[in-house]
Amino acid sequence: MVSRREKMLSNVLIFALFGHRLTVHVLVAQLLLCYLPNDRALWEQDLAKKRSQYEAFKDEFLSNTVGGNSTIRGPEGHSGGNAEHVQNGSLDRSEIAQDEHPLSLGKTKEWNQFVENSEMIEQVDRDVKRTHPDMHFFCGDSSFAKSNQESLKNILIIFAKLNAGIRYVQGMNEILAPLFFVFRNDPDYKNANFAEADSFFCFVELLSGLRDNFCQKLDNSAVGIQGTLSKLMQLLRKYDGELQHHLEIKTEVNPQFYAFRWITLLLTQEFNFADTIHIWDTLLSNPDGPQETLLRICCAMLILVRKRLLAGDFTSNLKLLQSYPPTNIGHLLYIANKLQ
The missing domain is CATH 1.10.8.270 (putative rabgap domain of human tbc1 domain family member 14 like domains)
Incomplete structure (x- = not known):
């Protein structure tokens, strides 16, 4: 069965192909965030x-x-x-x-x-x-x-x-x-x-869809920000156990030190403004929702710099992850998409 989000995305693609008074970015946000109804006749x-x-x-x-x-x-x-x-x-x-x-x-x-x-x-x-x-x-x-x-x-x-x-x-x-x-x-x-x-x-x-990450009472619960960070490390362990062990066990660079900001601010501080909007197109348009997509992108960010991380110690790795280097966003999203 086709989900409402998938129907919304199909509308965005149709309007993008044939032209419409709104930009594609505006349509993506307003349709996929359920601000506009699926029926175009009801928009006004x-x-x-x-x-x-x-x-x-x-x-x-x-x-x-x-x-x-x-x-x-x-x-x-x-x-x-x-x-x-x-x-x-x-x-x-x-x-x-x-x-x-x-x-x-x-x-x-x-x-x-x-x-x-x-x-x-x-x-x-x-x-x-x-x-x-x-x-x-x-x-x-x-x-x-x-x-x-x-x-x-x-x-x-x-x-x-x-x-x-x-x-x-x-x-x-x-x-x-x-x-x-x-x-x-x-x-x-x-x-x-x-x-x-x-x-x-x-x-x-x-x-x-992200409110549990901002609720202080849920910080240490399975659905709060600590639970989200744990899911990130589980995802990294699944696709790159060596890197996860090096970060968390060997150099003790816990995700709270860098990924807390990545997740709570939806990567707005890690990339330039144009790249952020590009990333958000992916976050909003993915049928799995922004949270799961965000975790895959964060995991891909770690994998992209794995050689530098594996060669680094606590200080160098923390510095690298708190000030993420310039990245080809298309390549980053390609890797994230493969982490299914």
């Missing part, structure tokens, strides 16, 4: 609905962030009876009840929530400003770059507030960046203008 209606929903999220979750001018909302998004007004990132002292004062022994849930949100927003702001500092699209003094930074911040803050079990984890900005870059550069300006909304929903879908 579905897009309008989701873009409207995103605007509602912005109204609900961004109107009360640090720097805003409205009230702090409770868990359901409604203003409480003792609402605290936020002005320029600080609370008006006269409007803070005694038991909500930061020096009070009886800190309330509302105050703790405000502090937690403030810290999260500050972290998002710092990380967004550090996103691809070499690209004018993300950094610089231009109004375009600042607008793009603001969109990234909006998406990450809304995601954090809608996903209390995960919230924001450092590095999510790097995962969001390729999606937003592709959507914002859509040749159709009508779609490009909705890049923020479209990126948000695709970002959510992408992380839905």
Whole structure:
């Protein structure tokens, strides 16, 4: 039976061959991440609905962030009876009840929530400003770059507030960046203008299959990041037992030292931006899903430099894997595809 993902991929190939108003990259992301329905006739209606929903999220979750001018909302998004007004990132002292004062022994849930949100927003702001500092699209003094930074911040803050079990984890900005870059550069300006909304929903879908890697409570479980790293070593042992033994046993270069970043950031820090997008085409289009494909690519990365690793010690191997050398991406993906 043909899976929905395979049907989506066939649609992408058809539109690529005969031409369509969206770029192939945009189609790959939006179709394979299930943002667009399989039925092309429903696209316009579905897009309008989701873009409207995103605007509602912005109204609900961004109107009360640090720097805003409205009230702090409770868990359901409604203003409480003792609402605290936020002005320029600080609370008006006269409007803070005694038991909500930061020096009070009886800190309330509302105050703790405000502090937690403030810290999260500050972290998002710092990380967004550090996103691809070499690209004018993300950094610089231009109004375009600042607008793009603001969109990234909006998406990450809304995601954090809608996903209390995960919230924001450092590095999510790097995962969001390729999606937003592709959507914002859509040749159709009508779609490009909705890049923020479209990126948000695709970002959510992408992380839905990888969320266990970001959940701290699951770190040491079979489905958490440690379990994922173990799967990587099992895969390497299957195809190159000598290399796996040399890394883990002989030189004690554990995957936590290098592959933690590879996996949690979806290889966005190991390759240049164009190569990252090329790799992501493979991650999104593989019927096995991004996680299994990602592990095969990581395993292929180790195999590609096996001679240098086998000749190296702890220090040289760690340096090599934490700063992966320039690679022919086509060759890398070819090797990864053979690790079935």
